[in-house]
Amino acid sequence: MTEQTVDWPALRAAALAATAHSYSPYSGLAVGSAALCDDGRVVIGCNVENASYGLGVCAETMMAGQLRLGGGGRFVAVSCRSGADVALTPCGRCRQVLHELGGPGCLVDTDQGVRSMAELLPLAFGPEDLP
Ligand code: THU
Numbered sequence: 001m002t003e004q005t006v007d008w009p010a011l012r013a014a015a016l017a018a019t020a021h022s023y024s025p026y027s028g029l030a031v032g033s034a035a036l037c038d039d040g041r042v043v044i045g046c047n048v049e050n051a052s053y054g055l056g057v058c059a060e061t062m063m064a065g066q067l068r069l070g071g072g073g074r075f076v077a078v079s080c081r082s083g084a085d086v087a088l089t090p091c092g093r094c095r096q097v098l099h100e101l102g103g104p105g106c107l108v109d110t111d112q113g114v115r116s117m118a119e120l121l122p123l124a125f126g127p128e129d130l131p
Contacts, residue, residue, distance in 0.1 A: 003107055003114045006036060011079040012087075012109065018044040018059065019083040026053060030083030033059040033090075035067070035102075038074040043067050060094035064101055075102030079109040087111040095121040 011034050018032030024047055031047040045063025049056040059080060067073060075098060080088045089110045090098060095117065098106055103126075104118035117124070 006077040006107065006114075008077075008079065008109060008114070011036060011042065011077060012081060012085075014042055014044055015059075015079040015081040016083075016085050018046045019081060020046075022046040022059070022083065023048045025049060026051075026056070031059040031080065031088060032083070033063045033078060033080040035063055035075045035079075036077040037067065037070075038076050039071075041070065041073075043070055058091060058094050060090050061097055064097050067101060075106045077107040077109075078102070090120070096124070099124050099126060 014034035015032045018034060019030040022030035022032065024030050026049045033045045035043050037043060043063055043066040045059040045066055047057060047059045048062065078098060080090055082088055087109055099117050099121050102117055104116060106117045107114050108117060108120055
């Protein structure tokens with residue numbers, strides 16, 4: 001899958017739609033994510049916060065669970081949006097999660113254009129680094 005063959009407008013719309021399910025009373029930032037998978041399906045996630053702040057879960061991490069629950073596979077292309085429909089670049093922890101399930105070639109939409117995970121998480125620690 002190349003940058004050109006991904007339906008980015010549809011992926012962005014799916015991420016925005018996912019923000020409607022966000023539970024974010026503490027930050028006030030509704031986040032939604034959507035990923036095209038290697039079998040063609042689209043999985044989504046939203047952030048779910050907690051009164052114990054550190055227990056909040058990011059949209060991308062939620063989406064990783066949905067990838068597994070929906071049958072597994074790999075992330076090919078990812079969009080993350082705010083409820084105001086602004087592109088959000090995944091946080092550091094989420095980059096590691098996306099790298100695990102999408103690899104260095106996974107594409108991510110940013111406000112500066114599409115980037116690969118290799119660009120967003122250079123010199124990444126990954127499965128191949130384990131004995
Ligand atoms: N958030 C995400 O869902 N994904 C990210 O990549 C960055 C941050 C959420 C976590 C928290 O609920 C809110 O955004 C504010 O940090």
